[in-house]
Amino acid sequence: MHADASQNGIFEVLLNSDKHPYFQQDYDHTEQANLKKLYQLSQNQLLWFSSKHPVQAINQLLDMYANAPAQGLVSSDYAMQHLKARWQEIQQTNPDLYQFAAFDTALSLTFLRYLSDLHYGRVPPQLQGFRLEQKKIIDLPSAIYGAIQIDAVNTLAADMEPKLKPYQLLKAALVKYRRLALYFQKPLHFELDQSLNPDQWSTEVSKLHLYFDALNTPLDQPIIANNNTDNFY
Structure with a gap:
């Protein structure tokens, strides 16, 4: 009984403060x-630590945050x-x-x-000019509580993801361009004074070949550097 009262008091303090102790x-x-x-x-009561598989649930959540850019x-x-x-720290010590x-x-x-x-x-x-319904x-509290009880944190997040086709297309494009950003750690700069026509020569063409090869490589295949130094377009 004393432990329950103590735990309840701790949550009252955490939940009624102006801010969480972890954040400014x-x-x-x-x-x-x-x-x-x-x-x-x-x-x-403790929510995440009272789930069926607390370590798994917490690791799933942290992995989700790590993959937020996707x-x-x-x-x-x-x-x-x-x-x-x-x-x-919690796993390696004896926290109170x-x-x-x-x-x-x-x-x-x-x-x-x-x-x-x-x-x-x-x-x-609506602030961006899109006439979408609210x-x-x-x-969310009930959805999260239910998901934790049945170890369905990832399923809940997937259900919350927008299903609109434009969103899914943007998400797919984001994966592609994040991979390009990792591959080209130094951004490519193209210095072209005018449009190029077939069979024209430019020192920038080899860089263009490199970029287009990377852009067109399927996501399930590694990007292979193209050593083609032919500068004819």
Whole structure:
């Protein structure tokens, strides 16, 4: 009974503070309300550590944040490196109840942010001139709570991903251009004073060949450097 009261008190402090101890920015009203609702569902108990397979669930979440760029998101927005370091610390030491609760709520807070960014976007499409209907508000706390109970964190994230065809096309293009960015660690610069016609010569043609070969290489095949130094277009 004493342990339950102590744990409940720790969660009350964490959830009613102006900001989470891991982060400098204050909670905004919506995310704090969602975080409180999530822990009301778990009766102010550890959420991630009470799942069937806590290590697997936490590792899946951190991997999701590491792969955020594949969704056009930024890993650092979800404190991926900081959470990863804290996770290693928890596994290698003997943390107290407050440390467990702080880490548990940090995972929940960042997952709420991630799913919101993934589903609703960072910028309202209406501000960009797109006449799209407002998306239906989803009960994210209930969705997260249910997913953790059945080890379905990745499934929930996949369900939250937009299904519009333009989004899927952009996502596929993003994978291709992220690979190009990794391959060409130094950006290619083309210096062409005028358009090139077939059989014209330019010192830039070999670089163009290199770029187009990389661009057209299927994603399931490695990019092979083209040593063609022929400068005829």
